[in-house]
Amino acid sequence: MNDKLLIDVTRLDKDGEDFEGVLDDAVLELDGDLLRPFAGVRYDLFAQQLGRELLVRGTLAQDFDAVCSRCGGDFDFTVTVPDFTVSVETDDKTEYVDLTDEVRQSIILSLPTYPVCRPDCLGVCASCGKNLNEGPCECTREETDDRWGALDGLKID
Ligand SMILES: [Zn+2]
Ligand SMILES: [Zn+2]
Structure with missing residues (x-):
């Protein structure tokens, strides 16, 4: 070379x-x-x-x-x-x-x-540091649950 x-x-x-x-x-x-x-x-x-x-x-x-x-x-x-x-x-x-x-x-x-x-690399979770390309971490699951909770709250009628 x-x-x-x-x-x-x-x-x-x-x-x-x-x-x-x-x-x-x-x-x-x-x-x-x-x-x-x-x-x-x-x-x-x-x-x-x-x-x-x-x-x-x-x-x-x-x-x-x-x-x-x-x-x-x-x-x-x-x-x-x-x-x-x-x-x-x-x-x-x-x-x-x-x-x-x-x-x-x-x-x-x-x-x-x-x-x-x-x-489309998902990076690591800011809270627990898990590589999110390998799957969701516990924190992500909680966040997801919260989001569903918020949607449920909107369905008042
Ligand atoms: Zn990456
Ligand atoms: Zn996490």
Whole structure:
């Protein structure tokens, strides 16, 4: 796995070239336990020199081991950047263009602020802490009973 994504502009094909590979996910510099990248950043890019501009476009994908912000459960998910685009000004002296920072920023910007294991995750009960995805807790049952009680109270006539 490479720890830098470099485009060698001196050898770049005039009609453009595909760049595919995996970049070490350490380049993302993510700390903390909520989102742990694994298996590297997959990139599938097309680079072309247009005059003085190096244009690079393609997709990025990164797998994460995550902790759900609602229920605290572990889950895996993939962040994809379907429209990664970078334009770099080059001159006669340019040999390599380093896209590592752009890759890092694109992935980081695509991360969810509050990762959830599934859109309808029920989270944990605020009172007893039980994971409600595994079933209702005692407190929920009481609440439900209260609600029925309130409805009964409305049926006066
Ligand atoms: Zn969850
Ligand atoms: Zn509860």
